[in-house]
Amino acid sequence: MFGEDTVEFVRRYNADVAVIGASGVTADGPNDMISGAAAIKRAMMSRSLSTVLVVSGEKFGRSSLNRICALSDISDIVTDCEPQLEWRAVIEEAGTELHVFAGN
Template identity: 30%
Template sequence: MRLYRMQELKDYIQQHEKASIDELCQAMRVSKSTLRRDLDLLAGEGWIEKVYGGVKYRDSSQLIPYENRGVLNAEAKRAIGRRAGELVEEGDVLFLDSGTTTPYMLESLSGKHVTVLTHSISVINAAGALPDVALFALPGLYYPKTKSFRCMDTVAFLRKYNITKAFMAASGFSRSGVTNSATWEYDIKQYAAHNAQKVYLCIDSAKFGVTRMMTYCEAEQLTGIVCEAAPGEEWLEYLEEKGVELIL
């Protein structure tokens, strides 16, 4: 019960960026003494910072709003999305991650009979316009910053399906693995990356060497990385060492 409450508390603080003690007591339906113990634990783990009268999420500056991310490297994202879409084969069951790159994949899926599982509202809107795509929208609470859905039942829903290919987004890729800033998406990303037959990371080259808060996937788990340009020689050697194909 406490693990569920702690996850709910982390999700609430990250979504709102900051919150008062009274607000959190009401939202979590706990006493102030219970809440303070939970907050002490989160502060000790580095998730939050205590401020006067409440707390704030320590990593909030790293999660760029979806609208702003969409215009960063827009042409690279479109190229990556289209190339990733070319890796899809007839009959595939796909997991398409949230983010500003994966929606571009739908431009390459016209005429292909595939199944798409996603928690991204942008992918849902794009896939819904394609008559040959069977679309499953994962359930959950809507998070505006990532334009995605997530709740305690999202992963349980995802477990029902055998994913042939997962196309993942990330805030960074480094020797720490595939990392992300949005903690509320961690369990979804981790499950998809661990259970798909093939896993493709769709990132632009600027994200190589970047590490964010949580690692949801190790490099060895990746089938390939779809990128608009080759990273430095150091990363080419690292990908070869890990058996990860670079797809330009």
């Protein structure tokens, strides 16, 4: 479900953590292909104390139409593989914690 009704519904709640995904991640922040999805994620973030971004490693450097937020608005990034060295610097500069959980 997308749209203003969904955004308003999400804004009724408080949460400790918003866990979101993204179509891609650039130095400007996570982004999404669908504007309605990006709006819902922003609404969830506005009602949460912190935000965790969960993305697979290939999403770093990928850009989509709708920016969700600044990278500095994300408290933690959880991913499946170590990003390239330049991404470490970008993430650190944003004040975001990186957690890599590689599969067996």
